[in-house]
Amino acid sequence: MVDKQITIYVISDSIGETGELIARAAIRQFVSNKYEIRRYPYIQNEEQIKEIFSDAKNGNSLVLYTTVSEKTRDYIHMQGIESNIPTIDIMTPPLKALEKILGYPPKRESGIIRRLDENYFRKVEAVEFAVKYDDGKDTRGIKKADICLVGVSRTSKTPLSMYLAHKNFKVANVPLVPEVLPPDELFQKDKRRVIGLVADPYKLNEIRQERLKTLGLNFTANYANVDRINAELEYSRDIMKKLGCIVIDVSNSAIEETAGIIIDHMTKNFGERILL
Known part of the structure; x- marks a missing residue:
């Protein structure tokens, strides 16, 4: 079995620590050492996202993103489809589950954890x-x-x-x-x-x-x-x-x-x- 070189892009509207930790935890379940994790913090506009996907097209890539903005989330998802690059939305599933239990929507404010820290x-x-x-x-x-x-x-x-x-x-x-x-x-x-x-x-x-x-x-x-x-x-x-x-x-x-x-x-x- 020959390992492929893979690049994991972590996009975040905050510092991106959560996404990077998940990326590292996931890749360590494989024996491969041929990987690179690139973290892009404080990403909030479409031009920045376009540049990241433009770079990601050049190899085997995976995009993980932690963003609370629905607009940013949807744009990353669309770019993934257009570029044929798999994307993983880390924040939406837990936010939706919590919203269903609590009965009201999330604040959708970026950087809350960092401010609390x-x-x-x-x-x-x-x-x-x-x-x-x-x-x-x-x-x-x-x-x-x-x-x-x-x-x-x-x-x-x-x-x-x-x-x-x-x-x-x-x-x-x-x-x-x-x-x-x-x-x-x-x-x-x-x-x-x-x-x-x-x-x-x-x-x-x-x-x-x-x-x-x-x-x-x-x-x-x-x-x-x-x-x-x-x-x-x-x-x-x-x-x-x-x-x-x-x-x-x-x-x-x-x-x-x-x-x-x-x-x-x-x-x-x-x-x-x-x-x-």
């Missing part, structure tokens, strides 16, 4: 950013961050950072402690991107006592002392005033509520939108 990786990047620049561990994050949260301990900086990261915002958070000067980078940051967080001192006292309890420490520690907490809050408000940032009281707000205020603030100032 890009959004997913942006979210992962934002979460990794929040972890890396949590609790002022590296002040370089202040400059890179979309949002910088500042406040005393237990004002929800870390959970807020993670929640906002899942909305694709890169967030750094910096604790404000009277004994430690705030990093210079904070004062160089666009004040609209700095968010100050405060809370009722007695609410903070309760939260800090619970924190000490989980650590097995005594409630009399200075960390949970109301006078100390008041001093910290006074110091933090003074810093926030110097920064010129907005200040949010998180005493009785859920993380989602505080995040909503921050996102509204970002939208108002920068037109930034949540990418779900």
